[in-house]
Amino acid sequence: MKKIKRILERIVESILTVSGAVTSIAILLIIVFLFKEGLGLFNSPSVEKGYSLYVNSKNPVDQLSTIDTKQIFDSELTNWKELGGGNQEIKIFRFDELFNLYSEEELGEEYSLIPEKLGEIIINNPNIVAYLPDEYAPTDVQGVKVLASKNISLIDFFGGKQWMPTSTPSPLFGVLPLILGTLLVSIIAILIALPLGLGVAIYLSELAGERTRKLMKPTIELLAGIPSVVYGFFGLVVLVPIVQNIFGLSVGETAFTGSLILAIMALPTIITVAEDAMRNTPRDMREASLALGASQWQTIYKVVIPYSASGISAAVVLGIGRAIGETMAVLMVTGNAAVMPHSLFESVRTIPATIAAELGEAPAHGPHYQALFLLGCILFIITMIISITAEVISKKQPNKGV
Amino acid sequence: MKKIILTSIALLTITLSLSAQRIKGSDTVLPLSQKEAEAYKKANPSSSVSVTGGGSGVGLSALLAGTTDIAQASRKIKFDEKQKLKKGGKVAKEVIVAYDALAVVVNPANKVSKLTREQLEGIFTGKITNWKELGGENLKIVPYSRETSSGTYEFFKEHVLNNKNYLNGIMSMPATGAIVQSVSQTKGAIGYIGFAYLSKGVKTISVSYNAGKTYISPSVANAKNKTYPIVRPLFYYYETKSQTKVKPFINYVLSSAGQKIVSEVGYIPVK
Numbered sequence: 001m002k003k004i005k006r007i008l009e010r011i012v013e014s015i016l017t018v019s020g021a022v023t024s025i026a027i028l029l030i031i032v033f034l035f036k037e038g039l040g041l042f043n044s045p046s047v048e049k050g051y052s053l054y055v056n057s058k059n060p061v062d063q064l065s066t067i068d069t070k071q072i073f074d075s076e077l078t079n080w081k082e083l084g085g086g087n088q089e090i091k092i093f094r095f096d097e098l099f100n101l102y103s104e105e106e107l108g109e110e111y112s113l114i115p116e117k118l119g120e121i122i123i124n125n126p127n128i129v130a131y132l133p134d135e136y137a138p139t140d141v142q143g144v145k146v147l148a149s150k151n152i153s154l155i156d157f158f159g160g161k162q163w164m165p166t167s168t169p170s171p172l173f174g175v176l177p178l179i180l181g182t183l184l185v186s187i188i189a190i191l192i193a194l195p196l197g198l199g200v201a202i203y204l205s206e207l208a209g210e211r212t213r214k215l216m217k218p219t220i221e222l223l224a225g226i227p228s229v230v231y232g233f234f235g236l237v238v239l240v241p242i243v244q245n246i247f248g249l250s251v252g253e254t255a256f257t258g259s260l261i262l263a264i265m266a267l268p269t270i271i272t273v274a275e276d277a278m279r280n281t282p283r284d285m286r287e288a289s290l291a292l293g294a295s296q297w298q299t300i301y302k303v304v305i306p307y308s309a310s311g312i313s314a315a316v317v318l319g320i321g322r323a324i325g326e327t328m329a330v331l332m333v334t335g336n337a338a339v340m341p342h343s344l345f346e347s348v349r350t351i352p353a354t355i356a357a358e359l360g361e362a363p364a365h366g367p368h369y370q371a372l373f374l375l376g377c378i379l380f381i382i383t384m385i386i387s388i389t390a391e392v393i394s395k396k397q398p399n400k401g402v
Numbered sequence: 403m404k405k406i407i408l409t410s411i412a413l414l415t416i417t418l419s420l421s422a423q424r425i426k427g428s429d430t431v432l433p434l435s436q437k438e439a440e441a442y443k444k445a446n447p448s449s450s451v452s453v454t455g456g457g458s459g460v461g462l463s464a465l466l467a468g469t470t471d472i473a474q475a476s477r478k479i480k481f482d483e484k485q486k487l488k489k490g491g492k493v494a495k496e497v498i499v500a501y502d503a504l505a506v507v508v509n510p511a512n513k514v515s516k517l518t519r520e521q522l523e524g525i526f527t528g529k530i531t532n533w534k535e536l537g538g539e540n541l542k543i544v545p546y547s548r549e550t551s552s553g554t555y556e557f558f559k560e561h562v563l564n565n566k567n568y569l570n571g572i573m574s575m576p577a578t579g580a581i582v583q584s585v586s587q588t589k590g591a592i593g594y595i596g597f598a599y600l601s602k603g604v605k606t607i608s609v610s611y612n613a614g615k616t617y618i619s620p621s622v623a624n625a626k627n628k629t630y631p632i633v634r635p636l637f638y639y640y641e642t643k644s645q646t647k648v649k650p651f652i653n654y655v656l657s658s659a660g661q662k663i664v665s666e667v668g669y670i671p672v673k
Contacts (some may be wrong), residue, residue: 073566164567337572
């Protein structure tokens, strides 16, 4: 009988060990996957994979930067002179236009005549820049030149100020506006939520009667259970017009609106954690303070708050974590314009919103997909720093400073 | 006991998916396909149709992989995709099941009621920034767009912006409903939405594609008689080999009952 019991205990123990190991391995694998997918971006060419840019060989231009390419295809740069070429207007040619010029029959069986026809077009137009798939490109035709293409660089990615992932032929992956947007929205959110949250926490732990506390705490915790899309919709329909009217803005979807919504969403976390920390102040400490003649308010800010400082800091850090990772609510109220944030009352785009909005249609393993994974890595690193900070802070001796 | 239930569920799904017709692809076509599938199931109780979204690109690559019978798409099949199918020994057949028209909308307080394509291009690429330049009041233009993942975004870029990029930092909304909401509460706003989303909160703009000679108002009648320019076809693609399997459903969609559903969902019937 005893033997069986021991065996059973062993089994339970090993199950617990295995489940712990499985969780750790799963987390590790997810991180490895995230970084593996993301880092592939720097091996991708800056022009879409499988495509290249072709010009007439008389054209002195050999290389185009990503920004130049984008401006040419947006008709913002219209003369080769501006790029170091001759004084000629730039003629843009996209592969699909071929099918307007020739019928399917003229292109031969299995499209075998396409390279020849493309070669003709490029030779006849010395001012052309053609965006063509490599498979059908006129590579061995005289008079046609391929523009050299570089890989996407670290500087383009982390220093770029334009996020245009679907721009053809060369997408722009500048994440600076996204990172700054995320940080701006989260920091302002925490600045709004902190005084409010601390106030409520102090009230609940020190001033409120037992009945009020028992009623209010579950209510506040309920706030954490509301789906974020509901917050987002509330923000779009209620907060956006309010912000627009109060500040007299032309647009109501701003970083500030996003911060407001995030502040509301971070409140329950801050209140619950901070209140728990304050209530953990030993009864003898409070009574000692009161016995010395301190008023209730003096006891709160000379004894309770210093004692629970580490708990309060942990609450703040957890609140920031909640704000930075929030997706849906922010997606709906910030307007998602990928511009460098200049003021609080402009639209911004955050990292989680970008991933949520774009991953669905990004071609698998393409540069856009990899760039989104890299954004995930950045977000992961930010949240990791935050949770390590929280860990360090909450491990501090709680009675320091008293 | 649990095992038995699980295996039977698994078996059931396998048998169902074998006999079922699978439709996958564009989220624009999704509501239409769902309604059509429901009605088709009602008319033919023995049949089974499963419809999933994911995007036009997802649907067409599923057709290539053989994990769907019909790919629904809100854009024409791309040259690359056609080539890939050909390499896989498949030939895709194309059927237009409905048309989707996009309306350009502004805030009801805005006095501007007609724009040319060139002006729209200027607005959405950031060259025109004030309503004053278009005969309206002195007010900043706030263009709203859909997210890059949306087929509507691509369609508008191709047909209205002549393949140029939207202005850097355009306001991009996650859903058409959000655009309607924002345009209705922002005075200088302009956006584009499907006809099905038109409501009292927004005002439609008549569009000219011939440099201002004639302006066409966005209405179902104008879209049907092909005078309204911002219209795109919605496609079903299927493999020629599976024709016998999918033909009854496609015939149903193209029948008068099926086309009635098209109008109910808010798209423009083919016939």
